[in-house]
Amino acid sequence: METIVIVGGGAGGLELATRLGNSAAKSGRARVVLVDRWPAHFWKPLLHTVASGKHDPQVMAIDYAAQAAEHGFEFARGEVLGVDRDARRVSLAPWIADDGAEVLPARSIAYDKLVLALGSVTNLFGVPGAEQHVLTLDDVAQAETFRQRFVDGCIQASARQAAGAQNPGIDIVIVGGGATGVELAAELSHSARTLARYNVHAMDPVRHVRIRILERGALLLPHLHQRQSKRAARHLRALGIKVLLDTAVARVDAGAVVDTEGCIYPSAITLWAAGVKAPPLCATLGLASNALRQIAVAPSLQALDDPNVYAIGDCANFVCPILGKVPPRAQAAHQQAVYLAQVLGQASPSSAPFAYRDYGSLVSLGSLAAVGVLTRGSGRKYAVGGALARVLYALMYRKHQVALHGVVRMSAQTVADWIREKISPSVRLH
Ligand SMILES: Cc1cc2nc3c(=O)[nH]c(=O)nc-3n(C[C@H](O)[C@H](O)[C@H](O)COP(=O)(O)OP(=O)(O)OC[C@H]3O[C@@H](n4cnc5c(N)ncnc54)[C@H](O)[C@@H]3O)c2cc1C
Known part of the structure; x- marks a missing residue:
C-alpha cells in the first residue's frame, strides 16, 4: 500500500486529503497523511473578516484530527522543514507548545508520493522598512494580531482625543488595492462604526478612523472589468475610505508610509496586501521554480524534476495552454485538488491533463x-x-x-x- 503525504491543509490540501481519504484510504489502496503546522483549518479567503473582528476563527475552524478520523486519513501536526527527495522523507520541526515545552521531537515521515499544498506568503518586494513595520494577513494568528491592534488603536486614539490632542484620530494604511486590500478596507469601515456604537471609542468613525488604500496601478482590482473596478472605488469612497491610485510605496517607517513622490502618509497600522509568493521552503527542494518560488508543474501537476512530487494551489506554477498562468486563488486550489484526488485515488491513474477553468x-x-x-x-x-x-x-x-x-x-x-x-x-x- 503506497503512502501519499500531503503537506499543507489549506483550501487545496484539506480538500484533497478528504477526497483521497474517502476513496483511496477507506478502500485500503493507499495510506493518506496530511501534515500542517496548525491544529485546525481556516479558509483563507475569510481572513479579512477575522482581522476586522467580524468572524471568530475558533468557531469556523475545522480540527484536522477530527476531519481525519471522519474521512479515513491521518493527520500529523508539525512544520515541514525540508524534504529528502532521494530517501523520500519529509522532516518535521519539533512541536513546541505555547509555554515552550516540547510536545513532540523532530520527526520524519516516509512517502511514496508527496503533494505540496503549502499556499503562499505575502510578497514585500524588498521595500525598505516593510519587514519591520507592516502587518500581513497570511494566517489566523496574523489576522488576530491585526484585530487586536485595530481595537487597541481606536481605544488609544479616542483617549488622546478626550485629552485634547491636536490631531485626533487613527490612520490605517492598506498597501495594495487587490481583493485582500479592498475586502479588508470595507470590513474595517463597518467595524469602526460598530465600535463607536459600542462606545469602545468616542470618535467619528469616518472622519477620525482614517483608512487609506495605496494602489500602485491606475485601478483597484485590476483583474476585474474597468467598470467594476471603478464601482468598487466609488463604494469605498462613499464609506469614507481614501483610495489613492498610481501611488507606489517607496519606504515604510514606524508611523508612516512614504510613496515614490515623497508624500508621507501617517499610519498607526500598516497592512501589506500587495501580492504573494510561495513560502521559502519551496526554494530549498531543488525543484524548478519561478521568481515567486512557485514550483513548476506539468499538466499532470507533477513537479518537472520529480514525478513523485506534485504541487497544487498558490505554491504551484501551472501555465494553462489556453488561459495562461493559473492565478493564486482558492478556485484554482479546489480544481487541482479535485483533479489530483481522481488521479491519485485510482488504481490505474488516468493520464488526462489538468485543465483549469476560470469561473x-x-x-x-x-x-x-x-x-x-x-x-x-x-x-x-x-x-x-x-x-x-x-x-x-x-x-x-x-x-x-x-x-x-x-x-x-x-x-x-x-x-x-x-x-x-x-x-x-x-x-x-x-
Ligand atoms: C484575505 C484574503 C482573501 C482572499 N479572497 C479570495 C477570494 O475571494 N477568492 C479566491 O479564489 N481566493 C481568495 N484568496 C486566495 C486564497 O485564499 C488562496 O489562493 C488559497 O487559500 C490557496 O490555497 P492553498 O491550498 O494553495 O493554500 P492555503 O489555503 O494558504 O493553505 C496552505 C496551508 O499550508 C500550511 N503550511 C504552509 N507551510 C507549511 C509548512 N512548512 N509545514 C506545514 N504546513 C505548512 C499552512 O499552515 C496552510 O494551512 C484570498 C486570500 C486572502 C489572504
Missing part, C-alpha cells in the same frame, strides 16, 4: 455588496454587482464546506452561522 472572480465590499465577473463556459464574461454578487460570494465558502462535509452538514452549519450572527456582537472584542 470568474468576486470581491466582497462588506455584508451587503460585492463586485465581480462571472465567466461562462463559452469564455464570455459577465459583470455582476450589488446584493446578487454578495450572495454568490457567500456561496463560495458554502461550496468549500460541501467539499469537506457534504450538503447536509453544510446546510446545518449555514443555519447555525445565521443564528450565531443574530445573537453575537458584530465585532469581536476578545
